[in-house]
Amino acid sequence: MTRTDVPDWVTLTEGEDVLWQGHPSLRLVTPSAVVALALAIAGIALTTVLTDPSIRWFPLLGIPLGIAVVAWAYVSLVSTQYVLTSEEIYRKTGVLNQSVAQIRLDRVQNTTFSQSVTERLFSYGDITIYTAGSDTMDITLSNVPEPERVNQQLTEALDAASGVTRTRP
Numbered sequence: 525m526t527r528t529d530v531p532d533w534v535t536l537t538e539g540e541d542v543l544w545q546g547h548p549s550l551r552l553v554t555p556s557a558v559v560a561l562a563l564a565i566a567g568i569a570l571t572t573v574l575t576d577p578s579i580r581w582f583p584l585l586g587i588p589l590g591i592a593v594v595a596w597a598y599v600s601l602v603s604t605q606y607v608l609t610s611e612e613i614y615r616k617t618g619v620l621n622q623s624v625a626q627i628r629l630d631r632v633q634n635t636t637f638s639q640s641v642t643e644r645l646f647s648y649g650d651i652t653i654y655t656a657g658s659d660t661m662d663i664t665l666s667n668v669p670e671p672e673r674v675n676q677q678l679t680e681a682l683d684a685a686s687g688v689t690r691t692r693p
Contacts, residue, residue: 533624534607534614544608544677548601548667549648556597560590606665608678611685613653615663625663629685631655635678637671651675 530542567586574580599619607614614626633656639649649671653663668674682688 531605531607531616533616533622534609536609537611540609540611542607542609543681544674545606546668546674547605549646549669550598550601551646551648552601552667553594553597556594560594563587563590563593604666606668608674608681610681613663613678615665627653627655627663629682631657632682635675635682637668637675639671643667651678653678 530536531545534542536542563586567583570583571580574583596619603617603619605614605616607616610629612626612628613632614624616622616624632653634654635651636654637649637651643649648667648669651665651668651671651674653665655662665671665674
């Protein structure tokens with residue numbers, strides 16, 4: 525990954541490289557899309573049964589409302605971003621207000637990833653990063669696509685940062 529591909533909210537030091545970047549799974553937009561579709565269908569169906577022309581258009585407001593619901597869900601997901609570098613892990617959240625949390629890899633004590641049955645079916649899950657010497661500075665990367673692969677990349681980055689070499693069976 526070139527330095528031009530680095531988000532502007534990530535500051536790389538000399539020799540630091542981006543190893544992975546992503547955002548929550550877009551599959552999470554599906555429930556919003558179902559609601560939007562239901563609003564659109566209900567709106568169209570109601571226009572066929574309403575006889576008063578002055579209010580007949582009113583149910584059609586469900587269509588732009590449904591589009592707004594899906595758009596907000598999508599923007600919320602893609603505005604949450606995760607970046608793993610050779611030295612740090614970053615999490616940026618927020619649509620209107622923005623918050624960036626970062627942890628140096630040398631502060632990471634442990635990592636876990638978890639998936640519910642549904643998350644396993646759709647190949648996403650959560651990765652939690654625990655830090656040494658802190659009660660509050662844990663980061664959870666929520667709804668990460670392919671969390672097992674990303675957790676493996678994180679483990680390899682942690683090993684490289686600490687000088688540990690592992691051989692795979």
